[in-house]
Amino acid sequence: MTQELTSPSPAPQAPGTGRGPGWWRDAVIYQVYVRSFADSDGDGIGDLRGARERLPYLKDLGVDAVWLTPFYASPQADGGYDVADYRAVDPLFGTLQDADELIRAAHDLGLRVIVDIVPNHTSDRHPWFQDPELARQRYLFRPGKGESGELPPNDWESVFGGPAWTRTDRGDWYLHLFAPEQPDLNWDNPEVHAEFEAIMRFWLDLGVDGFRVDVAHGMIKAPGLPDIGHGAQAQLIGAQVLPFFDQDGVHAIHRAWRRLLDGYGDARGKQVIGVAEAWAPTAERLALYVRPDELHQAFNFQFLNAPWQSDALRSVIDASLAATASVGAPTTWVLSNHDVVRHTTRLGGSLARARAATLLMLALPGSAYLYQGEELGLPEVTDLPDEVRQDPAFFRGGRATGAVGPGTDTESAPDGAAAGGQDGFRDGCRVPLPWSGELPPYGFGPGGSWLPQPADWGGLTIAAQTGDPASTLELYRAALELRRRLPGLGDGPMSWAPAPDGVLAFTRPGLLCTVNPLGHDVGLPAPGTPLLSSAPVTVDDATAQLPGDSCTWWAI
Numbered sequence: 001m002t003q004e005l006t007s008p009s010p011a012p013q014a015p016g017t018g019r020g021p022g023w024w025r026d027a028v029i030y031q032v033y034v035r036s037f038a039d040s041d042g043d044g045i046g047d048l049r050g051a052r053e054r055l056p057y058l059k060d061l062g063v064d065a066v067w068l069t070p071f072y073a074s075p076q077a078d079g080g081y082d083v084a085d086y087r088a089v090d091p092l093f094g095t096l097q098d099a100d101e102l103i104r105a106a107h108d109l110g111l112r113v114i115v116d117i118v119p120n121h122t123s124d125r126h127p128w129f130q131d132p133e134l135a136r137q138r139y140l141f142r143p144g145k146g147e148s149g150e151l152p153p154n155d156w157e158s159v160f161g162g163p164a165w166t167r168t169d170r171g172d173w174y175l176h177l178f179a180p181e182q183p184d185l186n187w188d189n190p191e192v193h194a195e196f197e198a199i200m201r202f203w204l205d206l207g208v209d210g211f212r213v214d215v216a217h218g219m220i221k222a223p224g225l226p227d228i229g230h231g232a233q234a235q236l237i238g239a240q241v242l243p244f245f246d247q248d249g250v251h252a253i254h255r256a257w258r259r260l261l262d263g264y265g266d267a268r269g270k271q272v273i274g275v276a277e278a279w280a281p282t283a284e285r286l287a288l289y290v291r292p293d294e295l296h297q298a299f300n301f302q303f304l305n306a307p308w309q310s311d312a313l314r315s316v317i318d319a320s321l322a323a324t325a326s327v328g329a330p331t332t333w334v335l336s337n338h339d340v341v342r343h344t345t346r347l348g349g350s351l352a353r354a355r356a357a358t359l360l361m362l363a364l365p366g367s368a369y370l371y372q373g374e375e376l377g378l379p380e381v382t383d384l385p386d387e388v389r390q391d392p393a394f395f396r397g398g399r400a401t402g403a404v405g406p407g408t409d410t411e412s413a414p415d416g417a418a419a420g421g422q423d424g425f426r427d428g429c430r431v432p433l434p435w436s437g438e439l440p441p442y443g444f445g446p447g448g449s450w451l452p453q454p455a456d457w458g459g460l461t462i463a464a465q466t467g468d469p470a471s472t473l474e475l476y477r478a479a480l481e482l483r484r485r486l487p488g489l490g491d492g493p494m495s496w497a498p499a500p501d502g503v504l505a506f507t508r509p510g511l512l513c514t515v516n517p518l519g520h521d522v523g524l525p526a527p528g529t530p531l532l533s534s535a536p537v538t539v540d541d542a543t544a545q546l547p548g549d550s551c552t553w554w555a556i
């Protein structure tokens with residue numbers, strides 16, 4: 001029985017909604033995890049040339065832009081998030097010329113390109129850290145505590161596990177919020193600011209359309225580096241402002257970068273953007289990163305962490321929209337990335353839920369990020385043997401998947417980003433993409449693959465799913481095509497509509513979206529004509545049956 005719960009109520013809107021002037025406001029951006037996307041030279045590691053060769057696939061998928069994870073010169077202590085030279089391409093991934101060709105090829109196809117920038121820390125192999133004089137000025141060294149300085153300067157823990165401090169052979173300690181190979185920079189030093197602005201200009205000159213700012217909430221630490229109190233750090237991350245994350249001082253950096261990006265773009269008649277990977281305790285604090293004079297987007301991890309349940313989804317959507325509306329920014333939705341358990345697995349190992357969650361995400365106002373392989377419905381790989389593991393957190397006994405963010409340890413967030421993985425570490429979502437064929441490496445490249453691919457992925461390859469209307473790949477293609485075609489999907493208004501208990505319904509211009517996160521069918525008066533559904537929906541005598549764990553877009 002259909003129960004009318006509420007009258008239609010508008011969800012919070014950004015002022016002046018409608019197709020805003022910025023391309024990013026409703027862009028669908030595809031994350032290419034370079035080492036696992038496509039390998040051109042047979043070393044088993046994806047590279048820039050491989051990515052360039054497969055760009056037509058992304059164009060055909062229907063995305064607007066690609067975000068490339070770090071391909072810079074790096075000892076690879078943390079998958080390239082330990083950068084030794086920000087202006088060089090690591091030979092593993094190719095050359096600067098390959099980067100240039102990739103950016104040009106993407107632009108020729110009408111795809112924009114975003115690259116990572118890693119400003120919180122460098123590699124310990126970076127020339128600044130290698131030079132003891134420079135290192136002292138540009139990183140965070142402190143004397144230890146205890147009689148002979150044998151104890152770390154404070155009680156901070158690394159997000160990858162263990163103390164956030166390592167002692168040098170000179171007896172003092174340096175801070176690393178992540179691995180010891182990733183020393184934190186001293187952002188009180190103006191030379192650090194100048195260097196990162198120069199790095200940005202270098203890549204902008206090469207044609208990139210923006211930057212994904214790694215750990216955008218981390219660069220500024222509280223004065224005096226105060227203790228946080230014992231043992232509770234993992235639980236506190238994300239729950240409150242810590243002395244090393246989300247300090248108010250980071251916003252001055254983002255303001256300076258916005259001036260740089262706007263100035264650069266204005267002079268060339270283009271719009272170049274910054275997207276914050278910022279973990280903040282609340283949607284309101286996250287919105288501070290996207291104030292009009294700061295970055296353009298911030299990943300909305302609250303949505304990613306939401307349980308698959310109507311009240312929780314509705315409240316996280318409302319809170320996200322309200323927070324970004326208060327600063328006039330679009331909301332940026334994401335379900336999977338290289339740091340969290342793939343959403344097919346995280347949502348209870350249910351492809352049906354994953355498909356529904358994706359259709360829900362793509363119907364919401366704002367921009368959306370897709371992570372390579374989610375369009376194939378790939379599950380997390382949960383049986384990787386220890387000897388192939390590469391995630392530094394695995395070796396340091398750190399927090400589980402999503403270690404870089406809040407509320408994602410399996411204990412405190414059973415429905416969170418870590419749920420359902422092998423053991424919470426991040427290799428299981430980074431297994432190379434299956435393109436074609438029945439056997440590994442499934443067309444990933446002419447050699448093997450740096451992490452083993454499951455033997456049963458033959459049916460999940462891009463080739464196998466292409467043209468099969470029931471496949472997840474074709475669902476993504478159809479959704480992205482409709483998103484382009486329907487005016488107002490993307491950055492337009494949204495209103496909640498009446499729906500049966502446990503079910504969500506909302507309207508967008510020309511469209512109504514229903515989401516049934518319950519594990520069983522629900523009937524309701526057909527709200528229109530089905531346009532696209534994550535599972536077969538039936539309409540009989542004007543009554544629609546929404547399958548359990550489904551999302552449907554209706555033409556109204």
Ligand code: BGC
Nearest residue numbers: 078081178214215277339404
């Ligand atoms: C990246 C992680 C990385 C960490 C440290 C995160 O934001 O997404 O993959 O381990 O930053 O750089």
